Amino acid sequence: MPIQLKRLLPLFIIFIGLFLIVRHFLVPDTFGQYGHYRGDALIDNASRNLVHASKEDCHECHSDIQEKLENDMHASLSCLVCHGPGLMHVADPLAENIEKMSGRTFCGRCHQLNAARSTDMIYQIDIATHHTEKDNCIECHNPHEVWEGLE
Amino acid sequence: MAGAVTLSSMLDTFNVLLYAADPPEGEGPWWGVGIDISKCIGCGLCARACKVENQVPQEPFYYRTWVEQYTILKDGTTKVESPNGGIDGFDQSVEEKDIFKTFFVPKMCNHCAKSPCTQVCPVGATFESPDGVALVDDKYCIGCSYCVQACPYGCRYIHPEKKTADKCTLCYHRIKRGLDPACMEICPTGSRIYGDLNDKDSDLVRYLKENVTRILKPHLNTGAKLFYNALSQEVS
Known part of the structure; x- marks a missing residue:
């Protein structure tokens, strides 16, 4: 072996050794567990905090409303649609901490006339002209029993 | 003979480019999403719930999911609107007499099986x-935004506070706990569904059997797993 290679060889070995040592400390343990990424990232993503409750949480206490809704136009709705995320209320059910959204703008999100809404899917009215003498839709329509007392 | 074996083993690497998305071999679910355009009423609650559930910045431009209204006019032009991502609802901006057809299109991550966004990540922070489910490792992301450019569906953004890439996780923290993703929990008409493509009894597999569905930009061969029903050709 030529003398110049002999002299460089230890240097190369030191550099490769250093690289391996640094790499050992920089690459996370779970990197490559499932693929070219940190395996713990799956746990990080899965362990984020919930904000929204689920319909089932609501039904645990409010089975009376669940029964009403099952036979009503709003049967497919989750309680969260009008009552907000609701997880605070699940944690502390006795406090007044649940939203009760209503009114022309809110109900109009779904029920305002729009050519893009299928009439098979949803009843629509023109919120600008529909019973303008009333302030809030829920004066006539109980969201839990939409047609009750109207006919 | 040896040459043929070598050649076939070399081409094997490119199989992923040649064939449509197949579920990977192995146990467990393989999630996909279905959106039924004929059921969407454009209330925008999905986009709102998503921002709340995932702490997405409230100002416009940052969306993990949003809703667009397509209006095809009688003169043949197409108008696409998405005021604040549909979060505040929609007002019909074109008079009924000029409209040939109009409909809402909810958009979100397609959770591609061969996602362009994960292929370009230089540090292995998205996968x-x-x-x-296409996810981001926000502890590893360097915020170079290659993935934001690579996503053909515009589903990624750089989070203004974390300075890392952010996107729909299919509410991974919810589905892992057995709950529905926030947008699907709140959808009043059941327009959005998700399910296990490996499970022949899942809602999504039934939806795919019952409907004629299409994906967005099929020519890009991204292996998208977001299947739209009744989606017009104008949407790409």
Whole structure:
């Protein structure tokens, strides 16, 4: 072996050794567990905090409303649609901490006339002209029993 | 003979480019999404719930999911609107007499099986999970935004506070706990569904059997797993 290679060889070995040592400390343990990424990232993503409750949480206490809704136009709705995320209320059910959204703008999100809404899917009215003498839709329509007392 | 074996083993690497998305071999679910355009009423609650659930910045431009209204006019032009991503609802901006056809299109991550976004990440901070969800590792992301450019569906953004890439996780923290993703929990008409493509009894597999569905930009061969029903050709 030529003398110049002999002299460089230890240097190369030191550099490769250093690289391996640094790499050992920089690459996370779970990197490559499932693929070219940190395996713990799956746990990080899965362990984020919930904000929204689920319909089932609501039904645990409010089975009376669940029964009403099952036979009503709003049967497919989750309680969260009008009552907000609701997880605070699940944690502390006795406090007044649940939203009760209503009114022309809110109900109009779904029920305002729009050519893009299928009439098979949803009843629509023109919120600008529909019973303008009333302030809030829920004066006539109980969201839990939409047609009750109207006919 | 040896040459043929070598050649076939070399071409094997490119199989992923040649064939449509197949579920990976192995146990467990492989999640996909279905959106039924004929059921969407454009209330925008999905976009709102998503921002709340995932702490997405409230100002416009940052969306993990949003809703667009397509209006095809009688003169043949197409108008696409998405005021604040549909979060505040929609007002019909074109008079009924000028409209040929109009409909809402909810958009979100397609959770592609061969996602362009995960392929370009230089540090391995974004990936497809073993159950088929495209995720971001925000502790590893360097915020170079290659993935934001690579996504053909515009589903990624750089989070203004974290300075890392952010996107729909199919509410990974919810589906892992057995709950529905926030947008699907709140959808009043059941327009959005998700399910396990490996499970022949799942809602999504039934939806795919019952409907004629299409994906967005099929020519890009991204292996998208977001299947739209009744989606017009104008949407790409």
